Amino acid sequence: MSAAPARRGRDGADTRARIEAVALELFAQKGVAGTSVRDIALGVGVSEGALYRHFPSKEKLARELFLTRYATLAAEICAIDAGERELERKLRAVVGLACALFDAEPALFAYLLIHQHEHLGTVPDAPEANVVEAVAQMLRGAGVPEARVTLASALALGCVVQPAVFALYGRINAPLMAQAPEIAAAVLGIVEAALKG
Template sequence: MRDGSKTKELIARTSLHLFVEKGITETTIRDIAAAAGIAEGTLYRHYESKDQLAWELFSENYVSFARELDRVQEEYDTLKDKLAAMIRRFCAFFDQDPVLFSYLLLAQHHQLKKVTPDMETAVTVLQKVIAQGMAKSEVPEMEVELAAAMVLGVVLQVAVFKAYNRINQDLSHLGEILVDTCWRVLVGNGTP
């Protein structure tokens, strides 16, 4: 009662679950309040509006995950190692908090449109790393966006299948396959 930040955290976790389960628009303030065991008005002590709650949940985690990825890739020198480390980190994070990652993964248009070009995201980090690798001829040259899209697709779609329970194993167990596959995606293309 004294510590409002606990309540904020409670609201965040509860909302996250409901947003992932039913969608943002389909989740009402009443739903959140009931699930969190708080009054409807309480939410507004911690978040300006439902929209802002959804956005804060998205953007803060989206950005902090990107930062973490960036930190991880910096520990390695080659594209291959950087990529492997990033993928493994992604898998570990996903398994650790699948609800949060589902939220980020299945993020609606609405949220994504608010991502400004200056925000560091997983996509920008990945593109940066790939671009560097190409510059150092670690992989053949090709359009960076395209390369990033394909690598991203491999990992994300597997995560989506996992989120939808089409795949049973934890992502971490698939780390090696994902790393190998992504590498093969990168090295095979381009002008040799």
């Protein structure tokens, strides 16, 4: 008797995970506006009503996908910051993390990149939930003066994001991980300049 609720719970979690995976692919390909609830439901193989039992609207689904995935990435950056002692190793690990994410889940990376402007205003300021703040915290901890942290963070992130954009559009050959050493060297140069400047 008690096995049935557990099974339903597991099935519900599986359906929710499938909805998120299909939505992510569609949002990355067609944009949120270009994707209908029907498109997502068809991709998952459920009714639109079943989809609404998991997410009240397409917009809420898009927001939750962004915030949870963005927070996961931020938390991983914070873990690298806490786990590594040397700045160069931290930066190389963060670049490796971003490149590996791009190679493993290009739709997720594309979604985070392309739709960030729609959601960044709702991202919490805590470094564990905010990639920009996680990078800024790392740079502060390395001794980058507060007056230079914002620009150095922007430049460092740009060194990672722009090659990913080029890879998305076929201007840089995948895997992006093959470019990680050069990207990390560029990021290190930016941070070293901010430390000296």
